[in-house]
Amino acid sequence: MEEIQETAELRQGKKEKKYSLLYVDDETTNLRVFKSNFRKFFNVYTTASPIEAIDILAENEIQVIVTDQRMPEMTGTELLEKILPDYPDMIKIILTGFTDIEAIKDGINRCGIYKYITKPWNFDEMKGVLDRAMETYQKSQDSExxxxxxxxxxxxxxxxxxxxxxxxxxxxxxxxxxxxxxxxxxxxxxxxxxxxxxxxxxxxxxxxxxxxxxxxxxxxxxxxxxxxxxxxxxxxxxxxxxxxxxxxxxxxxxxxxxxxxxxxxxxxxxxxxxxxxxxxxxxxxxxxxxxxxxxxxxxxxxxxxxxxxxxxxxxxxxxxxxxxxxxxxxxxxxxxxxxxxxxxxxxxxxxxxxxxxxxxxxxxxxxxxxxxxxxxxxxxxxxxxxxxxxxxxxxxxxxxxxxxxxxxxxxxxxx
CATH class of the missing domain: 3.60.40.10 (PPM-type phosphatase domain)
Known part of the structure; x- marks a missing residue:
């Protein structure tokens, strides 16, 4: 697990809120690539273990979770379904190959999935999805x-x-x-x-x-x-x-x-x-x-x-x-x-x-x-x-x- 935090940027004279996200993937190379691409935009937590991901969520305020579907400990949908009762407002995004799409579609309502992205992802697509996810989360909080x-x-x-x-x-x-x-x-x-x-x-x-x-x-x-x-x-x-x-x-x-x-x-x-x-x-x-x-x-x-x-x-x-x-x-x-x-x-x-x-x-x-x-x-x-x-x-x-x-x-x- 690694946390990357940077000073929030200034926008129009006001501090821009920096959101936190958790990325779960059993391939450490993918963790490094993801961290490298998005560290300057978000507070990024990463882990290769779905079990450790649950501990990270318990200890930190996370707005968005991004998880791979195929992992040895449990699948991405199993992880999202497990955390859904404790984190109903968290935005949940899953990465999947084309062969997994039907399983992901079946799990959208069950797991509270906000979006699924087919691999390999590109920076512009992922950045756009994450920005919209953070905006959706903020709107949900504003609805209070x-x-x-x-x-x-x-x-x-x-x-x-x-x-x-x-x-x-x-x-x-x-x-x-x-x-x-x-x-x-x-x-x-x-x-x-x-x-x-x-x-x-x-x-x-x-x-x-x-x-x-x-x-x-x-x-x-x-x-x-x-x-x-x-x-x-x-x-x-x-x-x-x-x-x-x-x-x-x-x-x-x-x-x-x-x-x-x-x-x-x-x-x-x-x-x-x-x-x-x-x-x-x-x-x-x-x-x-x-x-x-x-x-x-x-x-x-x-x-x-x-x-x-x-x-x-x-x-x-x-x-x-x-x-x-x-x-x-x-x-x-x-x-x-x-x-x-x-x-x-x-x-x-x-x-x-x-x-x-x-x-x-x-x-x-x-x-x-x-x-x-x-x-x-x-x-x-x-x-x-x-x-x-x-x-x-x-x-x-x-x-x-x-x-x-x-x-x-x-x-x-x-x-």
């Missing part, structure tokens, strides 16, 4: 400050709301019990790749949150009911209430499942109407916040699309023609019509929050919706994975060193 605010909010809700559905009660209790993992809960609400690959011919999802708790999310479902065959996509964002906005996303997710999966509401305007009513009933006036929402309902048998929205648009490219389906203003939330159009094979659909085009650069200039639409015009014929890469690089270049000033949610897809 939100706990008291959430408890006060929940007390106010319990006092003022006379009736509440059993599902909302479960969500509130689950949120209080799992506040440290609220960000992970929101991530779990997003449609996973396997599901999206099943319901769409091609797609991409761009989802970035300003803080640990996001105020928006993307929701999808595919439902076969008797002779009916529907695909539903929704983008929802709440505005300006911080922890209340993130709480609303969890409630909205549950309500959408009830409206479509259980109550079988297949009218995009009625879905938004019922969603608005349920959310209005879930809190006092002081706890309400503005909702922007768009719902696209595809009837796969009739080959038609219904669209309704509140302060959100949808963009469709049919060949070279761009069609913008515009959302209504909030006062129409209870009497929304549904634009119905024919589905054309090969069309590309985009649904999005306002976070991308509201992103400011270092001079405080917003990207703008006009520029966003022009960008989609220029890239809509490219494969959707290339579109995602282009959108990501463009917004990163635009914001530069400034952080996100809003959450970003975009989904592009073909049926």
């Amino acid at each position: 400050e939100h706990l008291k605010e959430l408890e006060d909010t929940n007390t106010e809700l319990e006092r003022r709301v006379k009736e509440r559905t059993e599902e909302i009660n479960k969500i509130n209790k689950r949120l209080i019990d799992s506040i440290r993992y609220a960000g992970l809960l929101q991530q779990s609400m997003l449609p996973n790749e396997r599901y999206l690959n099943r319901i769409f011919a091609d797609h991409f999802v761009m989802y970035r949150s300003k803080y640990l708790f996001s105020e928006e999310f993307i929701w999808t479902t595919s439902l076969n009911f008797r002779s009916e065959d529907y695909t539903v996509v929704a983008v929802i964002e709440f505005d300006g209430k911080g922890i209340v906005g993130s709480l609303k996303t969890l409630i909205a997710d549950s309500v959408l499942n009830d409206l479509i999966q259980d109550r079988k509401i297949f009218h995009s305007g009625d879905i938004i109407k019922e969603l608005t009513q349920e959310l209005d009933a879930a809190g006092s006036k002081e706890l309400q916040c503005e909702m922007k929402v768009s719902v696209a309902l595809f009837d796969n048998n009739a080959k038609t699309l219904q669209f309704s929205g509140i302060n959100q648009d949808m963009i469709i490219f049919d060949g070279e023609e761009m069609v913008v389906l515009e959302g209504e203003s909030p006062e129409h939330a209870y009497d929304l019509m549904a634009d119905k159009i024919e589905i054309t094979e090969g069309s590309t659909y985009y649904m999005f929050s306002n976070g991308y085009y509201n992103q400011e650069n270092q001079d405080g200039v917003k990207f703008s919706q006009e520029k966003f639409e022009e960008m989609l015009k220029s890239i809509h014929t490219k494969p959707l994975n290339e579109q995602y890469q282009f959108l990501s690089q463009t917004i990163d270049d635009w914001k530069g060193d400034s952080g996100l000033n809003d959450d970003i949610s975009i989904i592009g897809f073909k049926l």
Whole structure:
């Protein structure tokens, strides 16, 4: 075991916090290489023994552990599973060969793995993963400050709301019990790749949150009911209430499942109407916040699309023609019509929050919706994975060193 500690660097006149990490690998050469590469960025603890690693964790404050998978004393997943009860907040990263990937995937939830990296790793990839891991850890610690605010909010809700559905009660209790993992809960609400690959011919999802708790999310479902065959996509964002906005996303997710999966509401305007009513009933006036929402309902048998929205648009490219389906203003939330159009094979659909085009650069200039639409015009014929890469690089270049000033949610897809 070796510890490398150096004086923290100065950034903008303030001392930059230097995080600590533990690297476990039975090959001493790998330990030396890792130490040599990262000693100036982090306090690095190294050991070739998983057993000794447990002792190091007990004696030191470690934020991130990186471990090889194949070791003689125990595997990396066995080590991470063993330490999980005592160190639930520690970020856990595992190094593995291609032959181990399926085993690692099976152990992600069991062991609390944050990331797995295939060997051999390179410096830039590893440095990027470690930086993001430290940032995630810090966000998790910062979420403690939100706990008291959430408890006060929940007390106010319990006092003022006379009736509440059993599902909302479960969500509130689950949120209080799992506040440290609220960000992970929101991530779990997003449609996973396997599901999206099943319901769409091609797609991409761009989802970035300003803080640990996001105020928006993307929701999808595919439902076969008797002779009916529907695909539903929704983008929802709440505005300006911080922890209340993130709480609303969890409630909205549950309500959408009830409206479509259980109550079988297949009218995009009625879905938004019922969603608005349920959310209005879930809190006092002081706890309400503005909702922007768009719902696209595809009837796969009739080959038609219904669209309704509140302060959100949808963009469709049919060949070279761009069609913008515009959302209504909030006062129409209870009497929304549904634009119905024919589905054309090969069309590309985009649904999005306002976070991308509201992103400011270092001079405080917003990207703008006009520029966003022009960008989609220029890239809509490219494969959707290339579109995602282009959108990501463009917004990163635009914001530069400034952080996100809003959450970003975009989904592009073909049926």
